[in-house]
């Protein structure tokens with residue numbers, strides 16, 4: 001097992017924080033070292049020094065995003081952290097369906113910020129179809145963004161190993177996924193009536209956001225965990241500003257807004273309302 005030189009790790013941590021807000025503490029050194037070794041083995045670079053010199057001297061945005069993929073984690077799954085979907089069903093779709101709640105112009109906007117390869121926004125779309133009757137009479141759209149080029153490519157393709165969906169309810173699977181044939185038999189694709197509700201784009205949460213909002217719901221889950229406190233603080237204020245009054249923010253169950261200065265009201269652990 002090789003380990004990075006501390007000076008190289010420092011240089012990497014500086015780039016990761018400056019560009020993407022990723023907080024690479026010393027505890028991440030071995031992980032970064034392993035991932036980098038794997039990447040370098042397949043690359044044209046002879047060693048870390050050469051790669052870092054390339055990044056500093058001549059890397060363009062695409063090169064930097066390849067480096068981001070080396071460092072970042074995009075683990076995700078369909079209907080991850082089910083309780084957020086249950087909350088949405090109970091407190092949003094059911095009152096909307098019963099006429100006890102309404103949105104201006106019957107417009108519903110949801111943002112999956114840091115959507116990874118797509119299971120999160122597609123789960124949100126499937127969930128809306130299944131819990132808001134006559135969804136097509138609503139102006140309903142989901143925006144799905146991530147920084148990783150490879151993740152958003154996967155999100156746009158919406159093709160996944162069957163293994164990722166095998167534990168979902170059979171009826172749901174049948175209604176909203178297409179099973180591959182022949183060589184693709186072990187793959188599924190999200191069905192067109194679900195895909196058409198989701199727009200996938202690239203966005204760095206650290207940069208300015210060319211997004212108008214307001215959103216009714218923002219899922220920003222399992223990404224803040226990689227940021228330091230000042231970065232989380234800035235992010236939370238910006239998310240708050242993009243929600244409409246009464247709008248909902250879900251963060252990952254392992255994350256919290258406690259210790260941050262925000263006007264959000266906690267309604268459940270990891271669920272907040274403006």
Ligand SMILES: C[S@@+](CC[C@H](N)C(=O)[O-])C[C@H]1O[C@@H](n2cnc3c(N)ncnc32)[C@H](O)[C@@H]1O
Pocket residue numbers: 020021072073074075076077080113114115116117120145146147148151203204205206220221222223226252
């Ligand atoms: C662990 S995944 C979480 C995916 C999904 N939200 C979920 O909970 O299943 C974290 C994602 O955050 C993205 N990410 C990390 N830093 C980011 C940044 N600065 N801007 C946008 N996305 C970022 C990564 O590319 C990755 O896809």
